[in-house]
Amino acid sequence: MIKLYGHELSGNTYKVKLLLSLLALDYEWIKVDLMVGAHKRPEFLALNPFGQLPALVDGETVLADAQAILVYLARQYGGDRWLPLEPLPLAQVVRWLSTAAGEIRQGPESARLYHLFSATNIDIERANQKADFILSQLDQHLTERTWLALAQTTIADVAVFPYVALAGDGQIDLRPYPNVLTWIERVKKLPGFVGMIGIEELVIT
Numbered sequence: 001m002i003k004l005y006g007h008e009l010s011g012n013t014y015k016v017k018l019l020l021s022l023l024a025l026d027y028e029w030i031k032v033d034l035m036v037g038a039h040k041r042p043e044f045l046a047l048n049p050f051g052q053l054p055a056l057v058d059g060e061t062v063l064a065d066a067q068a069i070l071v072y073l074a075r076q077y078g079g080d081r082w083l084p085l086e087p088l089p090l091a092q093v094v095r096w097l098s099t100a101a102g103e104i105r106q107g108p109e110s111a112r113l114y115h116l117f118s119a120t121n122i123d124i125e126r127a128n129q130k131a132d133f134i135l136s137q138l139d140q141h142l143t144e145r146t147w148l149a150l151a152q153t154t155i156a157d158v159a160v161f162p163y164v165a166l167a168g169d170g171q172i173d174l175r176p177y178p179n180v181l182t183w184i185e186r187v188k189k190l191p192g193f194v195g196m197i198g199i200e201e202l203v204i205t
């Protein structure tokens, strides 16, 4: 069975949880307690020498990095549906995986680290500027699109969603970005969607 090593407050872990759930895959959840430094202990460093969550084990396969894990799960269990391999759509999806690890991390993810976890090594003004930049870009991008990369949901949406939806934890107001808010609600309606602390699931009646 697939094993996911993570923490319930980790947005990077949540990216993987979300895709596992959208793919309706069973997995074993193994909590690595970030708060007490368990991610820097030898047992976990054997899985990911970077000492970062998440990590995933599937049989003999050991993987770290949320984006890399999304690629693996999408191709291993989702066929072409979540990550097509033709050059252009592949590039269009990867563009957003890079954005998740780049602009989103420097912006809303860093603001969340600053406000929720009191990270001392973050320049909050820079994080706020980066957040405004990427949220404005996303809002513009979503004016004529339903999903970020292609006509259907892909791992581009899964990679970008967590730290955008968690922007409030970083005291970032999403109201100036109405297309982003609409896209968040759309993602929440996907069959198999799961939330996390800070991201409500829709109550469908």
Ligand SMILES: N[C@@H](CCC(=O)N[C@@H](CS)C(=O)NCC(=O)O)C(=O)O
Binding pocket: 009, 010, 011, 012, 013, 039, 051, 052, 053, 054, 064, 065, 066, 067, 101
């Ligand atoms: N590029 C990595 C970043 C992972 C990451 O920064 N994880 C955080 C938790 S959300 C972490 O483990 N932080 C602790 C540390 O870096 O020491 C990924 O996408 O998985």
